[in-house]
Structures are given as structure tokens and as C-alpha cells.
Amino acid sequence: MDSNVWLTAAAWMALALAASLFSIRLGVSVALIEILIGVAAGNFLGVHTTPWIDFLATFGSGLLTFLAGAEIDPDSLRRHFRPAMAIGVVSFLAPFVAAAAFAHWVGGWDRQAAWIAGVSLSTTSVAVVYAVMLETGLNRTELGKLILAACFITDLGTVLALGILFANFNAWMLLFVAVTAAVLWQLPRLTRMVITRVGHRVSEPEVKFIFLVLFLLGGLAKLAQSEAVLPAYLVGLVIAGVFVRDRVLMERMRAIAFTMLTPFYFLKAGLYVSLPAVATGALLIGALLLVKMGSKIVSIWPITRAFRFEQREGIYTTLLMSTGLTFGTISALFGLTNHIIDQAQYTVLVTVVIGSAVIPTLIAQRFFEPPPAHAITEPSPPAPAIAAPVGGA
Amino acid sequence: MFHRILVGLDGSEGGRRALESAVELAALCHADMLIVSVEEKLPAYAATVGEVEDEERYEHDYFGPIQRDAQQLAESRGVRIHLEVVPGHPAVALARLAAERGCDLIVLGHTGHSRLHHLFLGSTADRVVERAHCAVLVVR
Numbered sequence: 001m002d003s004n005v006w007l008t009a010a011a012w013m014a015l016a017l018a019a020s021l022f023s024i025r026l027g028v029s030v031a032l033i034e035i036l037i038g039v040a041a042g043n044f045l046g047v048h049t050t051p052w053i054d055f056l057a058t059f060g061s062g063l064l065t066f067l068a069g070a071e072i073d074p075d076s077l078r079r080h081f082r083p084a085m086a087i088g089v090v091s092f093l094a095p096f097v098a099a100a101a102f103a104h105w106v107g108g109w110d111r112q113a114a115w116i117a118g119v120s121l122s123t124t125s126v127a128v129v130y131a132v133m134l135e136t137g138l139n140r141t142e143l144g145k146l147i148l149a150a151c152f153i154t155d156l157g158t159v160l161a162l163g164i165l166f167a168n169f170n171a172w173m174l175l176f177v178a179v180t181a182a183v184l185w186q187l188p189r190l191t192r193m194v195i196t197r198v199g200h201r202v203s204e205p206e207v208k209f210i211f212l213v214l215f216l217l218g219g220l221a222k223l224a225q226s227e228a229v230l231p232a233y234l235v236g237l238v239i240a241g242v243f244v245r246d247r248v249l250m251e252r253m254r255a256i257a258f259t260m261l262t263p264f265y266f267l268k269a270g271l272y273v274s275l276p277a278v279a280t281g282a283l284l285i286g287a288l289l290l291v292k293m294g295s296k297i298v299s300i301w302p303i304t305r306a307f308r309f310e311q312r313e314g315i316y317t318t319l320l321m322s323t324g325l326t327f328g329t330i331s332a333l334f335g336l337t338n339h340i341i342d343q344a345q346y347t348v349l350v351t352v353v354i355g356s357a358v359i360p361t362l363i364a365q366r367f368f369e370p371p372p373a374h375a376i377t378e379p380s381p382p383a384p385a386i387a388a389p390v391g392g393a
Numbered sequence: 394m395f396h397r398i399l400v401g402l403d404g405s406e407g408g409r410r411a412l413e414s415a416v417e418l419a420a421l422c423h424a425d426m427l428i429v430s431v432e433e434k435l436p437a438y439a440a441t442v443g444e445v446e447d448e449e450r451y452e453h454d455y456f457g458p459i460q461r462d463a464q465q466l467a468e469s470r471g472v473r474i475h476l477e478v479v480p481g482h483p484a485v486a487l488a489r490l491a492a493e494r495g496c497d498l499i500v501l502g503h504t505g506h507s508r509l510h511h512l513f514l515g516s517t518a519d520r521v522v523e524r525a526h527c528a529v530l531v532v533r
Contacts, residue, residue, distance in 0.1 A: 031440035
């Protein structure tokens with residue numbers, strides 16, 4: 001069937017459609033269902049990828065990363081910069097170091113594979129956090145906005161690590177850094193210009209312009225042995241302000257991504273999860289999940305206390321910051337496709353990532369959900385010994 | 394007898410019957426009504442914030458006309474109402490809102506799920522009864 005591109009496409013689209021239907025019925029993210037259907041397809045139906053599916057999946061992960069970066073609220077990040085930076089950086093560093101050390105010294109993984117474990121498990125899922133906070137209205141409070149801003153900082157740490165740790169530091173890297181810096185500097189102005197002059201037409205020049213930038217920087221990243229998700233996230237971050245004012249553009253790009261690109265990425269991410277490896281690696285999976293949650297709790301909870309969060313809100317925030325999904329799977333798949341980790345290690349990491357999307361969320365909602373938003377006490381200004389009051393630049 | 398009645402409205406036939414009964418009861422008691430629709434299908438464990446926002450917008454659009462119809466029905470009987478659309482699990486959200494807003498009765502429609510569904514999942518009404526601080530009326 002591989003030689004018949006239409007039938008191959010039909011089979012993959014059937015899986016994607018099934019995932020959409022299950023997702024709507026169950027009220028669970030289509031991404032998670034696509035991964036699970038991918039697991040079933042890989043283990044029981046013998047489905048595998050082709051070069052064009054690999055490209056769509058790679059583009060899907062890049063676009064997903066771009067959209068994740070573009071979802072940041074720049075004003076909120078500026079308002080809560082200090083506590084968000086403190087929580088976000090620690091939330092990245094602690095699990096990164098802890099998971100890498102555990103995988104290397106306890107799991108016996110080589111150093112490069114251990115770095116991938118660290119990067120995969122350092123993430124915080126902004127979307128998982130947002131969905132949980134929506135139910136209490138916490139997303140509309142300053143506390144909620146601070147937590148979301150911290151999640152973006154954590155994810156920035158993850159993509160930076162992924163883009164730098166395995167890169168070659170040579171002339172290509174210099175070129176990549178120089179071009180990326182120049183593009184990021186001019187991009188908000190250029191994007192606004194494209195939208196103003198030729199935007200919202202049927203040929204979608206503004207979407208093509210952004211795709212062009214993503215392809216170009218992704219290509220340069222590849223030449224430097226870096227990872228395309230790094231420039232994609234940075235591009236998203238710098239033009240988030242443009243997207244805040246142009247919701248239509250955001251919705252169109254999301255429609256393109258969720259229809260034709262991300263299903264291929266998430267199905268592929270599930271395809272390489274080996275169920276026998278889940279069984280044999282169960283102990284390590286449980287241990288790494290505890291390492292991720294434990295390191296987040298040990299590092300973030302004291303900071304929430306330093307910034308005068310109520311105890312319950314501090315634990316709730318900490319648990320939400322322990323979640324992960326998109327960047328965790330992207331990092332693990334990067335490791336697998338670049339032969340840094342093997343399929344068994346990939347299986348362990350993706351299973352831990354899925355567990356980290358579900359388990360901390362359930363514990364937070366079941367035992368530590370703060371009172372409804374109107375009853376929430378906003379965190380007080382931080383103690384002088386830790387940081388000065390948050391600036392409102 | 395009752396001062397503030399909360400009715401759960403999900404767009405189903407059972408929900409509509411619950412609304413009609415609640416309006417009759419509110420008119421008899423000169424009670425206020427709080428009409429609540431719960432967005433229960435927001436995606437858990439989402440990949441992007443936009444995925445959640447889009448689904449929330451879809452649910453809002455779905456409940457808009459349903460709530461407007463309910464408003465017309467209530468106002469035709471001279472009942473004063475408040476409308477709300479909230480995200481969450483229906484049973485948790487309804488019980489919590491009833492407590493927060495000082496409602497003394499929750500009115501729900503019978504969902505008509507299959508026996509298998511009831512066996513494994515129970516019904517929203519069962520769960521509201523477990524959680525509610527006030528009386529609960531289930532309309533068949």
C-alpha cells in the first residue's frame with residue numbers, strides 16, 4: 001500500500017478522523033487520543049511512516065510549537081516577570097537535572113540519552129494548565145496569569161535546551177544565530193506590514209509569509225544540527241503581540257495545523273511506543289514520573305511560598321507545573337529520530353510524559369483545587385528578601 | 394416555599410422538561426431562577442491553549458440560543474432569571490453554583506441514558522444529589 005500515496009493518506013486520515021470523533025465524545029484532547037491511536041496502530045496494525053508523512057509530522061510539531069509560543073500574553077508576562085521567571089526557570093532546571101541524572105546513574109542511559117530524558121521531562125504543559133484553570137475561573141485572575149506566564153518560561157527553557165544541547169557550534173551555528181536574531185528583531189514589524197498591506201485575502205499571503213519564515217529558520221537550524229522547534233517557538237513568542245490583535249489569523253493557522261499536520265505528528269509519536277517496552281520498563285516509567293513530579297514539587301513549592309501564595313494555591317500551582325505533553329513528546333521524538341535514544345527509551349519517556357499530563361492534574365483537581373476565582377486571594381507582593389515588587393513595565 | 398431555583402439546561406429534551414417545570418414552580422413561589430449550562434466537553438489534557446479556547450467558543454455558541462429560548466419562556470411567566478454558562482463537570486458545577494448563589498432547589502431533567510451507562514457512570518442527577526446542599530428535583 002506504501003506505493004499508493006492516496007491509500008496511505010486515506011489510512012492515516014481515517015485514524016485522525018477516529019481520533020477527532022473519540023476526542024469530541026470523551027472530552028479529551030485530540031492530541032492525546034491521536035497518540036493513543038498511534039500506539040494501537042503501531043503495535044497491532046503494523047502501521048509505519050513514509051518520508052512524506054515524516055515531513056508532515058515534522059512540520060506539524062514545528063507549527064504546534066509556533067502556535068504554543070504565539071499564545072503567550074505579552075502584557076501578562078511583563079506584569080509578572082519576576083515571579084514568572086523565578087518559577088519558570090526553576091520549574092525547568094530542577095526536573096531537567098533530576099531526570100537526566102536519574103536516567104544516567106540509575107537507569108544506565110548514556111549521557112546523550114540522559115539529556116533527552118531531562119529535556120523531555122522538564123516541560124510544563126501550558127494547555128493542560130490552562131484547561132484546568134478554566135474550570136475555576138483561575139485563568140482570569142492575576143494568580144492564573146502568573147502561572148501561565150511561568151509555564152511559558154519553562155517551555156522556553158525546554159526548547160532552548162533541545163536546540164542547544166545537541167547542536168554543532170560551527171559556522172553554520174553562527175549563521176543560524178545571526179539570521180534568527182535578525183529575523184526575530186524585524187518580524188513583528190514585517191508581519192504587521194504584510195497583514196496591513198495584503199492580509200486576509202483568499203490566497204492567505206500572511207500565512208505563507210509565516211510558513212516561509214518557519215521553513216527558512218528550521219532549515220538553518222537543521223544545518224547547525226539544532227532543532228527546528230527552537231526558532232519556531234521564538235518566532236511565536238515575538239509575534240504573539242500581533243496574534244493577540246488578529247485572532248482570525250491565529251484561528252486559520254490552527255485550523256491548518258489541526259486538520260492536516262498535527263494529526264500526523266501525534267499519530268507518529270504514538271506509533272513508536274512499544275507496548276512490550278511499556279511492560280518491561282514499567283518500574284523506570286513509575287520512577288521517572290516520581291522524579292519529574294518530585295523535583296517540580298521540591299523546587300517550585302518553596303518559591304510559591306516565598307511569593308506569598310496561600311498553601312493550597314501553592315500546592316495546586318506546583319502540581320499544575322508538573323504536567324507535560326506536547327514539548328515532552330517533541331523532545332522524545334527528536335531523540336529517537338536522531339538516534340540519540342532507542343525505541344525502548346522513547347517508549348519510557350513518552351509514557352512518562354502522558355502520565356505527567358494526567359496524574360498531577362487529577363491530584364490537583366481532586367485534592368487541592370482552590371476556591372472559585374472570586375474567592376481567591378491574589379498573591380501578595382513578594383518578600384523583599386526574595387525579590388522586589390513586580391514591575392509593571 | 395422556594396426563593397431561588399437553579400435549573401440545569403443542556404439542550405436535551407429532559408433539560409427542556411426540567412426548565413418548564415422549574416418555570417411553573419418559580420411562578421407559583423415567586424422565586425428567582427438561575428439557568429445554568431455547563432460546558433462539559435472542553436478538552437482535557439490539551440496540546441494548545443487555542444484548542445481549549447476554540448472548544449469553549451463552540452460550546453458558548455451552542456448554548457446561546459438555548460438560553461435565549463429559556464429566557465423567553467421564563468419572562469413570559471413573569472419569572473426573574475439569571476443566565477450562566479460555566480465550564481466543568483456538570484454535577485460539580487451545578488452543586489457548587491447552587492451553594493454559592495444561595496439556591497434552595499436544583500431542578501434537572503432525566504437524561505435517559507442507557508442502563509449500561511447508568512451501571513458504570515451513574516447519572517448527572519445522581520451525582521448532583523450526592524453533592525448538593527439543597528433539595529434536588531429530577532423531572533422525567
